[in-house]
């Protein structure tokens with residue numbers, strides 16, 4: 001259970017400490033070790049390309065060999081004739097590569113001659129699946145092959161990471177821009193690889209969300225879960241209940257102005273995420289975590305009295321009124337309007353920490369709320385407390401327990417899994433990005449303990465919960481709760497580098513899981529994150545290299 005203290009002057013203090021921490025970072029960079037293939041990791045020598053496969057997440061299969069490919073001012077990006085979606089991926093790639101190389105990199109629709117960068121969509125190659133790709137690199141060119149635009153897009157992220165970190169700079173840099181020779185064939189372990197941003201405790205603008213989306217895409221994350229409502233704020237316009245946003249969205253933790261997304265802004269986020277092959281999973285948390293809604297409409301309260309807005313960080317004190325029929329009108333309207341804005345498959349209905357709802361009421365409420373989600377054509381996701389009610393057929397359950405969670409609770413989740421409910425794993429003492437790394441982390445919480453980079457990475461989702469087979473795991477998600485997180489600099493510090501570990505747990509085969517190898521590949525991402533302006537936690541567990 002999330003039990004939070006309040007942090008009156010925390011944000012200012014946190015920002016100051018963040019500046020100090022950033023200033024101190026980088027001084028103690030330790031030497032790197034061997035990377036895959038035994039070459040120096042990270043392509044540190046300007047003349048040697050980064051070893052093939054020295055990327056995050058680790059690819060499923062790497063066969064290095066042959067000469068590297070070198071981008072030149074004459075390089076063109078070729079796409080299959082007429083493949084519009086491949087062309088979009090090619091345009092994205094060109095946008096990544098042009099500023100730092102200074103090359104024109106025209107995108108051309110042709111098949112004329114070998115050489116250059118080639119993006120190929122093919123209906124064959126069933127083994128590449130929905131998101132896989134193959135990258136073949138040699139002296140004459142680099143070819144990416146996939147069955148889907150998403151596969152090509154993930155291949156582009158691999159190509160990008162094989163290039164020197166300075167490729168990420170937004171002004172012209174010196175090459176050479178080389179990609180090591182050989183073949184990568186890569187498919188994900190799990191289809192659900194998510195990150196959650198809590199935009200309720202602190203509101204984040206569309207621009208801030210897009211920045212995080214771009215960061216996620218680099219590591220092949222494919223779900224953005226937005227926690228759109230909680231006690232402290234309602235963050236999405238609902239036409240049939242306008243005060244949810246205008247009143248319920250008018251503040252946040254600590255009493256700042258809050259905010260909400262208009263429908264156009266939410267659609268803009270959804271479209272931007274789709275352009276990065278991420279699916280948005282909207283969450284409206286119910287029946288608890290609803291003070292912002294209860295404060296906006298007196299009639300939603302059992303006693304008919306609207307509570308004041310809430311800007312603290314306690315949990316478990318609010319509940320929709322399960323006995324009132326208007327509650328279900330509200331749920332229907334909200335679910336209908338959000339489903340209509342959301343092309344993705346899922347609608348998350350929360351269901352956690354309903355401590356002010358009786359068990360009987362909880363079960364009755366979740367039954368009706370799940371039926372409403374189905375009515376509007378979406379698949380339910382709920383926090384794992386839903387396994388204490390009746391998870392709908394096909395629902396996904398998001399596990400956020402920790403080592404000390406009781407055996408009985410773990411067994412209840414395992415029984416649901418054995419009965420066909422698939423799980424998203426977000427163990428709080430592994431993947432909650434709001435947990436402090438150490439006692440010295442300037443922001444964050446610690447109710448689940450301190451979670452350093454190794455602890456966050458070093459576990460196996462497929463063998464994590466007793467009685468839950470790998471086949472019952474849909475994937476992993478790293479949630480970022482924002483009681484103490486209020487800026488993009490804060491997101492950078494808490495999510496990076498742990499988000500990369502979550503991405504690797506979701507993508508890479510279990511057989512490649514190895515902390516010693518991972519920490520070296522992660523070290524190679526330091527200069528890349530720096531080039532992208534990501535002010536990450538310089539964990540002493542990682543032998544960071546400087547650019």
Ligand code: ACM
Nearest residue numbers: 002352353383400
């Ligand atoms: C949660 O952390 N209450 C899902």
